[in-house]
Amino acid sequence: MKRRPIVAGNWKMNGTQEQAAAITHQILTSLPQNSQVEVVLCPPHTILGKVGDLLKGKAVLLGAQNAHWEPKGAYTGEISAPMLKDLGCRYCIVGHSERRQLFGETDASVRKRLRAVLDHGLTGILCVGETLEQRQQGKTWAVIQAQLQAALEGVESARAAAQMVIAYEPVWAIGTGQNATAAQAQEVHSQIRRWLAGRFGTAQADSIRIQYGGSVKPENTADLMAQPDVDGALVGGASLEPAAFLSIIASTAQAKETPCSTASS
Ligand code: 13P
Numbered sequence: 001m002k003r004r005p006i007v008a009g010n011w012k013m014n015g016t017q018e019q020a021a022a023i024t025h026q027i028l029t030s031l032p033q034n035s036q037v038e039v040v041l042c043p044p045h046t047i048l049g050k051v052g053d054l055l056k057g058k059a060v061l062l063g064a065q066n067a068h069w070e071p072k073g074a075y076t077g078e079i080s081a082p083m084l085k086d087l088g089c090r091y092c093i094v095g096h097s098e099r100r101q102l103f104g105e106t107d108a109s110v111r112k113r114l115r116a117v118l119d120h121g122l123t124g125i126l127c128v129g130e131t132l133e134q135r136q137q138g139k140t141w142a143v144i145q146a147q148l149q150a151a152l153e154g155v156e157s158a159r160a161a162a163q164m165v166i167a168y169e170p171v172w173a174i175g176t177g178q179n180a181t182a183a184q185a186q187e188v189h190s191q192i193r194r195w196l197a198g199r200f201g202t203a204q205a206d207s208i209r210i211q212y213g214g215s216v217k218p219e220n221t222a223d224l225m226a227q228p229d230v231d232g233a234l235v236g237g238a239s240l241e242p243a244a245f246l247s248i249i250a251s252t253a254q255a256k257e258t259p260c261s262t263a264s265s
Contacts, residue, residue: 003209005256006232007249008040009239020047024054026242037253052088063091069112081120092117093125097171107150125165132172161204167234173214182223185212189229218247225255
């Protein structure tokens with residue numbers, strides 16, 4: 001099954017209105033027409049409106065970095081899925097490791113946030129990944145499987161196929177400059193796809209895109225994207241540099257033009 005590659009930029013807590021406009025403008029003007037890569041920008045909440053306005057009618061889609069599980073109410077500092085929808089968001093990252101590690105996000109809260117995102121018609125980018133210690137202890141797959149199981153509890157197959165992207169982001173590769181090798185990424189991605197097949201069915205698993213994230217740069221994109229189960233990238237630091245981000249998109253398009261030898265299913 002041919003999956004449309006997806007490259008998303010997670011800007012994290014970066015960007016003034018002016019910087020956001022400059023980055024967005026450069027991406028829009030230099031992105032090739034009819035790119036076969038789906039491109040998503042996930043700026044912080046404060047500039048979602050600004051970036052959303054610039055993306056209106058364009059091929060680049062808007063995403064958020066987090067959403068609360070309730071639609072509205074007394075939740076100081078939180079933003080809800082319908083609010084994101086209202087701003088034109090199509091995607092929302094859920095369960096990023098920075099949220100899990102720094103802001104007390106648990107499997108239970110990730111599940112609730114993901115449920116709200118899906119219920120309000122957004123596509124969830126569910127992040128999973130192991131720490132260095134867990135990898136060294138041989139627990140990589142056990143950790144990821146547990147994260148998938150918890151977050152996707154109660155999600156129906158049709159919904160998963162239509163509204164889910166998984167992002168494999170090894171924690172040790174995030175912001176460190178040390179990306180997973182293409183082989184390491186492929187190994188986990190194929191395990192994730194097998195798990196998705198068991199959970200949702202083979203056809204659904206074949207259609208769900210699995211992004212790799214963690215120190216993705218122009219120099220390592222081609223190798224990573226040449227893997228049959230790596231369907232795109234979730235890019236942090238390099239997504240704030242338009243030239244680098246565009247180069248990652250171009251390498252992704254090129255790698256995916258050459259059909260991957262085998263689908264893992
Ligand atoms: P870096 O690309 O900066 O390593 O960040 C990856 C990430 O966390 C994307 O969500």
